[in-house]
Amino acid sequence: MLEIIAVTLEEVILIEKLGATQVELISAFSEGGLTPSYGIIEKSLKNTSIGINIMLRPHSRSFTYSLYDLSVMKDDARVMNSLGVKNIVLGILDEKGLPDLKALDYVLEGTDLTMTFHRAFDSSSDLMESLEILKGYERVKTILTSGGDGRAEDNIEMLKNLIANRGDIDILIGSGINLENMGKINKELMNPNFHIGRSVRDNDFNNAIDEKGLPDLKALDYVLEGTDLTMTFHRAFDISSDLMESLEILKGYERVKTILTSGGPGLAEDNIEMLKNLIANRGDIDILIGSGVNLENMGKINKELMNPNFHIGRSVRDNDFNNAIDEKQLIEVIRVYNELKGK
Known part of the structure; x- marks a missing residue:
């Protein structure tokens, strides 16, 4: 066998x-x-x-x-x-x-x-x-x-x-x-x-990005056909060949309501200028900031990007995706977020 x-x-x-x-x-x-x-x-x-x-x-x-x-x-x-x-x-x-x-x-x-x-x-x-x-x-x-x-x-x-x-x-x-x-x-x-x-195998992750490295709307149409689903375009966005061109393409695609991004490869805190540019040109799309957002840098990123939306992963799991959510860490992240938003 x-x-x-x-x-x-x-x-x-x-x-x-x-x-x-x-x-x-x-x-x-x-x-x-x-x-x-x-x-x-x-x-x-x-x-x-x-x-x-x-x-x-x-x-x-x-x-x-x-x-x-x-x-x-x-x-x-x-x-x-x-x-x-x-x-x-x-x-x-x-x-x-x-x-x-x-x-x-x-x-x-x-x-x-x-x-x-x-x-x-x-x-x-x-x-x-x-x-x-x-x-x-x-x-x-x-x-x-x-x-x-x-x-x-x-x-x-x-x-x-x-x-x-x-x-x-x-x-x-x-x-x-x-x-x-x-x-x-x-x-x-x-x-x-x-x-x-x-x-x-050669490790290969299949994202909705075509050979030019831009969002593939035909592939998205095929996958979503016959549904009423809207979508967040995930961090395939960050490995696209041109982030601003990709943003313009996705702004014309009605089902995309949100883009999850760190502003390119690496951590969000290292790509602040690109994130500012994306937010300024987002149109009706929400920009969700992810990758490396944690209690130590959330305040700084929040100030520089003027109250953005945050996407949290590792920082409520002791920085390891294999761990379950730590309730104390989650409570603290939510507390800090609410303070930043004035809630």
């Missing part, structure tokens, strides 16, 4: 065309894979016949989930089942660091889904005990693993042990598999199943 990661419909189609065995469909490759949109799931199933395993993972903070997380995952599982998905990629650990079968039961209840237990397995407190637990759970057909922390090629003995004791579960080898080491790993593990990600 050769499974290749896909993040777009084009990649799913290409993977099937070139002869891989199956696809793992994800979003947010940089986060280790998160739940993809229902749109790409449905289109992938309709446009290909290759086996497609769908990631079910709401965030990348941990593999132990809150009741809120689990309720979202449960709804996602039901929708996936209704779309015709057969197998999902899922992993949940309990407080002891072992596979949480009760949580899996809750998420999968009312569906016919089978699953690959993903690399949460490698973060478990005991790989062999985790294997025995999963061998007793009928829905688990595959375990994706590198044999523990690090790359598969560094964990050959553990992988041999897992394969020797796998029972009816397929062991899928992932993490760091490439053309240079595939032959050696294949020989040592006697023809295992491979899971491939980075070694067939």
